[in-house]
Amino acid sequence: MTCDDESPPVALGHTLTRAFYARPTLEVARDLIGMVLVHHTVAGTTAGVIVEVEAYIGESDPACHAASGFSGRTAPLYGPPGHAYVYLNYGVHYLVNAVTEPEGAPAAVLLRAVEPIRGRDLMSRRRGALAPRVVTDLCRGPGNLTRAFGISRSHNRRDITADRLVIVDCGFTRPARWTQRIGIRVGTGRRWRCYAVDSPAVSRLPRTGL
DNA sequence: CGTTCGATGCACT
DNA sequence: GTGCATCGAACGT
Numbered sequence: 001m002t003c004d005d006e007s008p009p010v011a012l013g014h015t016l017t018r019a020f021y022a023r024p025t026l027e028v029a030r031d032l033i034g035m036v037l038v039h040h041t042v043a044g045t046t047a048g049v050i051v052e053v054e055a056y057i058g059e060s061d062p063a064c065h066a067a068s069g070f071s072g073r074t075a076p077l078y079g080p081p082g083h084a085y086v087y088l089n090y091g092v093h094y095l096v097n098a099v100t101e102p103e104g105a106p107a108a109v110l111l112r113a114v115e116p117i118r119g120r121d122l123m124s125r126r127r128g129a130l131a132p133r134v135v136t137d138l139c140r141g142p143g144n145l146t147r148a149f150g151i152s153r154s155h156n157r158r159d160i161t162a163d164r165l166v167i168v169d170c171g172f173t174r175p176a177r178w179t180q181r182i183g184i185r186v187g188t189g190r191r192w193r194c195y196a197v198d199s200p201a202v203s204r205l206p207r208t209g210l
Numbered sequence: 211c212g213t214t215c216g217a218t219g220c221a222c223t
Numbered sequence: 224g225t226g227c228a229t230c231g232a233a234c235g236t
Binding site for chain 1: 217219
């Protein structure tokens with residue numbers, strides 16, 4: 001795979017099915033490393049290899065939004081797997097998750113970073129004045145990722161097994177490592193962050209140790 | 211209705 | 224390392 005915008009569309013490989021997402025969240029999280037996130041819009045297509053994710057599992061996980069139970073906000077987590085859960089964080093950044101587990105079990109995988117493989121220029125334009133020079137920084141961090149991909153609130157509850165926002169298996173394999181999750185104040189003991197050890201696009205290291 | 215606060219990112223010390 | 228933008232959901236009054 002090249003990082004050139006002139007490369008052909010990400011057409012080879014198959015779009016991940018609902019069965020893929022309807023599994024234990026940690027398995028889904030690990031398997032998502034190396035998969036390709038693709039977003040088709042009228043402005044163009046952006047795509048990138050997923051290199052960093054975090055799992056948020058159930059009402060007993062204090063860092064999962066479902067810890068406060070079912071509500072209008074958390075409803076997507078309880079909904080069918082293979083749908084997007086998008087919310088606004090700190091009033092500034094949209095964060096995108098892939099809902100996992102069978103319907104009724106609230107859980108999701110947060111997409112934290114991808115390596116751009118298509119639509120770099122579009123990503124850069126969407127990042128605007130704050131666009132980085134380094135390509136691998138375009139989608140480094142969950143807020144930067146959604147900004148570069150043009151993902152916002154309108155994508156909440158969208159089906160990601162069809163349509164224009166999907167994740168595709170292109171056969172890439174990346175060595176991965178588990179560490180504790182980032183940026184949360186509770187549930188930090190759970191080592192539910194998974195990232196590709198060889199990727200320059202992975203966001204900051206854990207606050208304490210690995 | 212008012213207050214709190216967060217799965218971030220960036221500027222700044 | 225700290226400060227802060229900015230907003231909607233949740234919760235207390």
